[in-house]
Amino acid sequence: MHSTTSSDNTLTHLVIGRAIEVHRHLGPGLLESAYEECLAYEFSQAGLQFIRQQTLPIRYKEVSLDCGYRLDFLIAGEVIIEVKAVAELLPIHEAQLLTYLKVSGCPLGLLVNFNVPILTQGIRRLIHTPTPPKPDL
Numbered sequence: 001m002h003s004t005t006s007s008d009n010t011l012t013h014l015v016i017g018r019a020i021e022v023h024r025h026l027g028p029g030l031l032e033s034a035y036e037e038c039l040a041y042e043f044s045q046a047g048l049q050f051i052r053q054q055t056l057p058i059r060y061k062e063v064s065l066d067c068g069y070r071l072d073f074l075i076a077g078e079v080i081i082e083v084k085a086v087a088e089l090l091p092i093h094e095a096q097l098l099t100y101l102k103v104s105g106c107p108l109g110l111l112v113n114f115n116v117p118i119l120t121q122g123i124r125r126l127i128h129t130p131t132p133p134k135p136d137l
Contacts (some may be wrong), residue, residue, distance in 0.1 A: 011048075011079050012110060016123060018042035019112050023119040032085045039083065049076045056103055071100060080109040084122075091112050094124060101128035126130055129132045 021027060022038040036052070043050045058068040065084035082097045097109045106128075113122030 012125060014046060014048060015043075015075060015079065015110060016080060016112075016120075018048075019023075019114075020119050023114055028085075028112070028115045028117065030085060030114070032072075032083050032097055032114075035085060035112075036083050039073065039081070043075070047114070050074060056100060058103060059120065069100070069103070071104070074099055074104075074106070075123055078106065078108065080104065080106050080108065081094070082111050084111065084113040085115045086113055087115060089122065089124060094107070094126060097126050102130075105130075 018039060019042075021042055024033060026034065026038065040050070040052055051074045052072070054071040054074045055066060058067045058069065058072055059065075071080050072083045075081060080100050081098065082093070082100065084093060086093070093111055093113075093116045097111050101107065101109050109126045111124040111126065111127070112119075116122035
């Protein structure tokens with residue numbers, strides 16, 4: 001089971017702070033791409049290590065396939081950030097991020113919806129705990 005560490009908490013705290021800064025300046029109502037661009041600027045200014053639009057291949061049987069999945073941000077190789085600008089977060093958005101966590105092996109993700117009056121209402125923190133393999137009977 002993955003438990004959050006102080007490193008995880010520090011990273012998510014920094015990311016949320018930068019997202020709040022973007023939301024404070026832009027407010028709701030823009031496209032995801034605008035928020036993503038501004039977040040990249042804020043992450044750079046904060047000295048965060050990140051990869052933007054990281055490809056995420058799917059492992060199928062013994063083959064790695066590029067199915068077009070892209071992580072909005074991968075922070076310090078530890079936290080996935082999925083940016084949204086939707087009327088409300090739906091279970092499908094959480095399922096998307098959980099799938100990214102499972103496929104990537106990354107344990108922690110933040111779903112950030114900028115289309116809300118107060119950004120903290122649009123943030124979901126998700127943890128993926130790998131399921132241990134079932135023993136052969």
